[in-house]
Amino acid sequence: MASLIAALLVSVLIGAIVYLGLAYRTWRRYGRPARPNEAIDDPLLDRFMPHYDVVERHAIVVDAPPAVTLEAAMDYDIARSRIARCLFKTRALILGARPEPPPAGRGLVAQVKALGWGELAVVPGREIVVGAVTQPWQANVRFRSLRQTEFEPYDRPGCVKIAWTLRADPLADGRTIFSTETRARATDPVSRRLFRRYWAMVSPGVGLIRRFSLSPIKLEAERRAGRSPLTTMVA
Numbered sequence: 001m002a003s004l005i006a007a008l009l010v011s012v013l014i015g016a017i018v019y020l021g022l023a024y025r026t027w028r029r030y031g032r033p034a035r036p037n038e039a040i041d042d043p044l045l046d047r048f049m050p051h052y053d054v055v056e057r058h059a060i061v062v063d064a065p066p067a068v069t070l071e072a073a074m075d076y077d078i079a080r081s082r083i084a085r086c087l088f089k090t091r092a093l094i095l096g097a098r099p100e101p102p103p104a105g106r107g108l109v110a111q112v113k114a115l116g117w118g119e120l121a122v123v124p125g126r127e128i129v130v131g132a133v134t135q136p137w138q139a140n141v142r143f144r145s146l147r148q149t150e151f152e153p154y155d156r157p158g159c160v161k162i163a164w165t166l167r168a169d170p171l172a173d174g175r176t177i178f179s180t181e182t183r184a185r186a187t188d189p190v191s192r193r194l195f196r197r198y199w200a201m202v203s204p205g206v207g208l209i210r211r212f213s214l215s216p217i218k219l220e221a222e223r224r225a226g227r228s229p230l231t232t233m234v235a
Contacts, residue, residue, distance in 0.1 A: 064225035067125035118145025
């Protein structure tokens with residue numbers, strides 16, 4: 001029993017060190033996001049957020065058509081992810097958030113819309129862009145949608161603009177590259193300082209949630225398409 005407890009403590013310590021290292025790297029790199037290469041450039045997202053402070057990009061190859069893949073992604077229920085639930089509870093505990101009921105709606109897109117996110121653009125069967133204005137460092141965060149024409153020029157101090165995508169691009173062999181990208185930009189220096197500290201704390205967990213959501217989306221899309229699953233990650 002003592003050896004088991006010791007091994008558990010060592011694992012927790014190593015995990016904490018790794019997490020803190022990633023948080024520190026994120027804090028240092030804030031305001032210098034990696035730019036997309038030509039293969040993953042997203043002109044539709046560029047319309048709403050050409051300049052950003054931070055970015056998260058993840059992708060996976062799916063053996064299903066783009067429309068089926070995108071539909072599976074839009075229907076994905078993030079509440080089924082144990083990692084997501086654990087990280088959400090950890091955030092609530094650290095920030096002292098009040099318990100709130102789960103968002104209404106079925107599927108990822110419906111749930112985030114119920115939280116206040118707005119649909120900025122849709123290419124049927126290929127891509128959806130969602131955005132909101134918020135103060136993510138608040139314990140009980142609130143999201144407010146903007147009209148398409150308001151989002152890019154919006155610069156009212158005291159908040160952060162966030163836009164993210166679900167995207168399905170066809171490959172020559174009949175498969176699809178499914179990708180998701182999130183961009184965020186603070187609207188003034190004070191918000192930038194607050195968001196930089198907050199993002200350093202949560203970004204390792206956000207990246208983990210995004211990565212672990214790829215495989216369930218892939219498997220569901222391939223199930224709907226009646227194809228055998230593949231496991232090739234591309235990002």
